[in-house]
């Protein structure tokens with residue numbers, strides 16, 4: 001597989017702060033699922049915002065499909081932790097919004113929106129107001145709203161962190177089947193070891209100093225079993241890493 005994203009010697013600092021990320025190098029293969037994992041405050045969200053083009057690297061470059069990222073683009077779909085749905089619109093209209101903004105004709109958008117709402121399992125709730133939905137359902141709407149615009153890469157910043165454990169597991173399952181279905185290159189920021197192993201082809205481990213500590217390829221068949229012995233081996237390895245990083249603080 002070709003590399004979709006190449007992060008080359010990227011360093012970053014906010015104007016008022018010392019270095020957040022330093023000499024970051026990694027790549028994301030086309031159609032693969034990559035997670036960025038590391039202790040709190042190490043710069044995971046910053047890394048994702050750089051890939052999205054919301055902020056610019058102080059040094060180094062990020063290439064997506066051979067082009068250097070200089071600004072945000074609607075070819076990159078972003079799902080935030082706080083969702084940013086429109087509470088006054090129903091499910092259908094929330095999912096439709098981006099396509100409408102792009103000026104897509106009504107018949108074309110209706111078909112795409114209905115298909116995407118079906119894919120995230122919300123067909124019955126198409127006309128429901130956002131305020132009537134559970135947290136997990138809102139998260140599905142947020143995913144559908146981003147996916148319907150068919151971005152070439154999906155960027156997820158802790159999308160499930162506000163959900164209860166059971167809903168979270170269920171959405172992880174749904175996300176990975178959507179990923180396999182749509183073959184969408186995906187980068188996820190998470191602080192959950194379990195989530196990273198369950199979902200990822202590759203995990204980028206950031207140290208608390210904002211450097212790439214290790215890149216781990218997860219060599220497990222799908223669907224993955226959390227009770228699998230090899231799953232536990234990865235868990236132990238990552239747990240030890242995070243524990244060690246915490247002790248260094």
Ligand SMILES: Nc1ncnc2c1ncn2[C@@H]1O[C@H](COP(=O)(O)OP(=O)(O)OP(=O)(O)O)[C@@H](O)[C@H]1O
Nearest residue numbers: 014016017020039040041042043044045046047191
């Ligand atoms: N807009 C900003 N201006 C200045 N400093 C910032 C800004 N955003 C984040 N930071 C700082 O940069 C560092 C990295 O933040 P970032 O949110 O990228 O980390 P993170 O690993 O995603 O954290 P968490 O796991 O807690 O969400 C933190 O020290 C944070 O306080």
